Amino acid sequence: MTFKLFVPRDAAAIACGADGVGEACASEAKRHGLEATIVRNGSRGMLWLEPLLEIEEAGVRYAFGPCDAKTAAEIIAQLAQGTSVSQISHALALGPTEQIPFFEKQTRLTFARCGLTDPVSLEAYRAHGGYQGLAKALAIEPAEIVEEVTKSGLRGRGGAGFPTGTKWKTVHDCDGDQKYIVCNADEGDSGTFADRMLMEGDPFCLIEGMTIAGLAVGATRGYIYLRSEYPHAAVALDEAIAAAKAGGYLGRNICGSTYDFELEVRIGAGAYVCGEETSLLESLEGKRGLVRAKPPLPAHEGLFGKPTVVNNVLSLGAVPFILAEGAQAYADYGMGRSRGTMPIQLAGNIKHGGLFETAFGITLGELVNDIGGGTATGRPLKAVQVGGPLGAYFPQEYFDTPFDYEAFAARDGLIGHAGIVVFDDTADMARQARFAFHFCAAESCGKCTPCRIGAVRGRETLDKVIAGDKVDANLELVEDLCNTMKFGSLCALGGFTPYPVMSALTHFPEDFGRKRTLPVAAE
Amino acid sequence: MPEGTDWSEAETRAIVARHEDREGPLLPILHDVQHAFGCVPEKAVPIIADALNLSRAEVHGVVTFYHDFHREPAGRHTLKVCRAEACQAMGCERLVETAEARLGVACGETSADRRVTLETVYCLGLCATAPAAMLDQRVVGRLDADKLDALLKEAFE
Numbered sequence: 001m002t003f004k005l006f007v008p009r010d011a012a013a014i015a016c017g018a019d020g021v022g023e024a025c026a027s028e029a030k031r032h033g034l035e036a037t038i039v040r041n042g043s044r045g046m047l048w049l050e051p052l053l054e055i056e057e058a059g060v061r062y063a064f065g066p067c068d069a070k071t072a073a074e075i076i077a078q079l080a081q082g083t084s085v086s087q088i089s090h091a092l093a094l095g096p097t098e099q100i101p102f103f104e105k106q107t108r109l110t111f112a113r114c115g116l117t118d119p120v121s122l123e124a125y126r127a128h129g130g131y132q133g134l135a136k137a138l139a140i141e142p143a144e145i146v147e148e149v150t151k152s153g154l155r156g157r158g159g160a161g162f163p164t165g166t167k168w169k170t171v172h173d174c175d176g177d178q179k180y181i182v183c184n185a186d187e188g189d190s191g192t193f194a195d196r197m198l199m200e201g202d203p204f205c206l207i208e209g210m211t212i213a214g215l216a217v218g219a220t221r222g223y224i225y226l227r228s229e230y231p232h233a234a235v236a237l238d239e240a241i242a243a244a245k246a247g248g249y250l251g252r253n254i255c256g257s258t259y260d261f262e263l264e265v266r267i268g269a270g271a272y273v274c275g276e277e278t279s280l281l282e283s284l285e286g287k288r289g290l291v292r293a294k295p296p297l298p299a300h301e302g303l304f305g306k307p308t309v310v311n312n313v314l315s316l317g318a319v320p321f322i323l324a325e326g327a328q329a330y331a332d333y334g335m336g337r338s339r340g341t342m343p344i345q346l347a348g349n350i351k352h353g354g355l356f357e358t359a360f361g362i363t364l365g366e367l368v369n370d371i372g373g374g375t376a377t378g379r380p381l382k383a384v385q386v387g388g389p390l391g392a393y394f395p396q397e398y399f400d401t402p403f404d405y406e407a408f409a410a411r412d413g414l415i416g417h418a419g420i421v422v423f424d425d426t427a428d429m430a431r432q433a434r435f436a437f438h439f440c441a442a443e444s445c446g447k448c449t450p451c452r453i454g455a456v457r458g459r460e461t462l463d464k465v466i467a468g469d470k471v472d473a474n475l476e477l478v479e480d481l482c483n484t485m486k487f488g489s490l491c492a493l494g495g496f497t498p499y500p501v502m503s504a505l506t507h508f509p510e511d512f513g514r515k516r517t518l519p520v521a522a523e
Numbered sequence: 524m525p526e527g528t529d530w531s532e533a534e535t536r537a538i539v540a541r542h543e544d545r546e547g548p549l550l551p552i553l554h555d556v557q558h559a560f561g562c563v564p565e566k567a568v569p570i571i572a573d574a575l576n577l578s579r580a581e582v583h584g585v586v587t588f589y590h591d592f593h594r595e596p597a598g599r600h601t602l603k604v605c606r607a608e609a610c611q612a613m614g615c616e617r618l619v620e621t622a623e624a625r626l627g628v629a630c631g632e633t634s635a636d637r638r639v640t641l642e643t644v645y646c647l648g649l650c651a652t653a654p655a656a657m658l659d660q661r662v663v664g665r666l667d668a669d670k671l672d673a674l675l676k677e678a679f680e
Binding site for chain 2 (some may be wrong): 012015016047048050161187191193198223228229230231232266267268269270271288304345346348349350353354376385419422423424427432437442443445461
C-alpha cells in the first residue's frame with residue numbers, strides 16, 4: 001500500500017523546518033522500503049504545531065507535530081513496522097487533524113481548501129470545489145455577479161471595511177476602454193499573515209476571485225501587488241497562474257467564453273505605505289509610492305487613470321464561495337453589519353498562534369484565551385494589539401468586545417486585517433507607543449505634513465516622557481499632536497498612528513509615569 | 524547575487540529591453556538590475572531614464588523611495604531581523620542587540636569585512652512563529668539565541 005503524507009510548504013512551516021521534515025520523510029520511507037507519496041500542502045493554520053506532518057489512513061488524516069527530522073523518522077519507523085496510523089504511539093501524535101479543537105471550532109469558508117491539497121495543482125483545486133464560483137459567474141450577467149457580492153454583505157477585508165459590492169458596482173457602471181482588477185497583497189501589518197497563507201496554500205482561490213471580479217466589472221487585466229517579503233507566495237502564485245493559463249482559466253476566452261482575463265504578479269519593494277490603495281497604484285505605475293488625494297476614487301480613476309477595483313486578498317478570496325454557494329449562504333454568518341467570516345490571525349506572545357476563521361461576533365477574550373490559550377511565556381497577559389501597527393492596544397478589561405467592525409470602532413479600536421498580537425506583562429506600553437511613532441516616521445511617504453513631521457516629533461516627545469522630562473506637559477503635546485495627525489493626515493498611516501499611541505496612554509497611564517485616573521473600562 | 528558584480532551597460536540595456544513594453548515597467552527593471560549587480564548603480568539610472576522617457580530625477584526618486592533598493596552593494600549575506608510588534612512581543616530586541624554586538628554594526632550597516640549586512644524588516648508574516656528572521660532568501664522562525672548564533676556562523680563561513 002502507498003502511504004500519503006502531507007508536509008506544508010507554507011513559509012511559517014518552512015521557517016520552522018518543514019523542508020527538513022519533508023526530506024526526512026522521503027529518505028526514511030525509502031530506507032524502510034515503504035511506498036509513500038509526500039504532498040507539500042498549504043498550512044492547516046495551527047502554526048504552533050508546525051511543521052505539522054499528516055498521514056492519511058482510510059480517508060482520515062492524522063496529525064503529528066511540531067515535528068523535526070528526528071521525530072518524523074521515528075513516526076515513519078512505526079509505520080514501517082506495520083502499525084496503523086491511528087495506533088502510532090508518539091508524544092507528538094495529535095489524532096485526526098480535523099478533530100483538533102482549534103481546527104474543529106472554525107468555520108472555514110475562505111480557507112476551506114487551504115492545507116487540504118497541493119496548492120498549485122489545478123486538478124486538486126477542481127476536485128475540492130474550485131472554479132464552481134466562476135462557472136456560476138459565467139452563467140449570469142455581470143450586473144448579477146455584482147448583485148450577489150452586494151447581497152453577501154462582504155466588506156473590504158484589508159481594514160477599511162468598505163462594502164465590496166458597492167466598489168464593484170461603481171467600476172461596473174464606469175465607461176472605459178480598459179479597466180483593472182488590482183489585488184492588494186501588500187500585507188505589511190505585523191500580526192497578519194492570512195493573505196500569505198491563502199496565496200501559498202490556495203492560490204487558485206485568489207485567482208478565481210479576481211477572474212470573477214474581472215467578469216463582473218468588465219476588466220480584462222489584473223495585477224497582484226505582492227510584497228517582496230513574501231517570496232514563497234510569489235512562487236506559489238506564479239505556478240498557479242501558469243497552471244490556470246494552461247487549463248484555459250486565464251488568458252483569452254476563459255473557459256470557452258467570450259471573456260478575456262490576464263493576470264500578473266508584481267513585486268513591491270519594501271514600502272509599508274504601498275498597502276494604502278492609492279500609494280499601491282502609484283507603485284504599480286512605477287512611481288514613488290506617494291498617497292493620492294481622494295477624490296478621484298480609484299474606482300473612477302485608478303491604475304493609469306482607468307477605472308480600477310482595488311481589493312484585499314481576503315475580500316477576493318471570499319468571492320468564489322459567495323458565487324458558488326450563494327450570497328445568502330455567506331450572509332448567514334456574522335453579526336450586525338459584519339457579515340460572513342473573518343480569517344483571524346493569533347500572533348505574538350500566544351500559546352496557540354495561527355489562523356482561525358470564524359463568523360464575526362466571537363469575543364476578543366474567547367479568541368485570545370479559549371482559542372489561543374493565553375500567553376506563550378505563561379506570564380500574565382498585559383495587552384493585545386488588534387489590527388496591525390495602526391490598531392489600538394486593548395487591555396483585558398475589553399475582552400468582552402465582539403469581533404465586529406462597529407463594536408471595535410465604538411471602543412476607539414479597529415479590527416483592520418484581523419491580526420491580534422498578544423503581549424505579556426513585560427511589555428512597556430510607553431515604548432510600544434513610541435514604536436508606533438517610530439514606525440510611522442520610517443514608513444511615511446512624506447506627502448502630507450501631519451504624518452511626515454508629526455511622527456518624528458511624536459517620537460521625540462515620547463522620548464522625553466520616557467526620560468521623565470516634564471511628563472504631563474509633554475503628554476499633553478502628544479495628545480494634541482495625535483489630534484492633528486488623526487484629522488489632518490492624507491491616509492491611514494498618519495491618520496491611524498494615534499490609535500496605538502492614545503490607547504496605550506489611555507489604558508496604561510502608569511507606564512508613562514502617570515497615575516491611573518479613570519477606571520480602565522470607562523468609556 | 525548579493526555582492527557587487529561589475530556594472531555592465533549592455534546588461535542594463537538588456538534588462539530594460541526585457542521589460543520596457545510592459546505596463547509600469549520601472550519596478551520590475553529596478554528589481555532585475557539590483558539582482559544582477561547587487562544594487563542599483565548610479566550609472567544605470569540615466570540609461571533606464573532615457574529608455575522609459577523619464578527624467579533622471581524621477582528614476583532617482585523611485586530608487587531612493589523604496590527600502591529594498593540599494594545604491595551600494597550589500598554584504599555577501601543579508602540577515603534581516605523582524606522588529607515589528609509580534610516579534611517584539613517575543614523578545615526580538617534582545618536578539619537584535621546580540622546580532623549588532625557580534626557583527627559590530629548597527630541595523631542597516633554592513634560588517635567591516637563586507638560579509639554580512641544586518642537589516643531591520645517590519646514583518647515577514649511569520650507572526651505566530653515569532654521572532655522571525657531571514658538569511659538571504661531563507662526564512663527562520665522561533666528565533667532564539669542558539670538559532671541566531673548558527674545563522675551568524677553560517678553567514679561568516
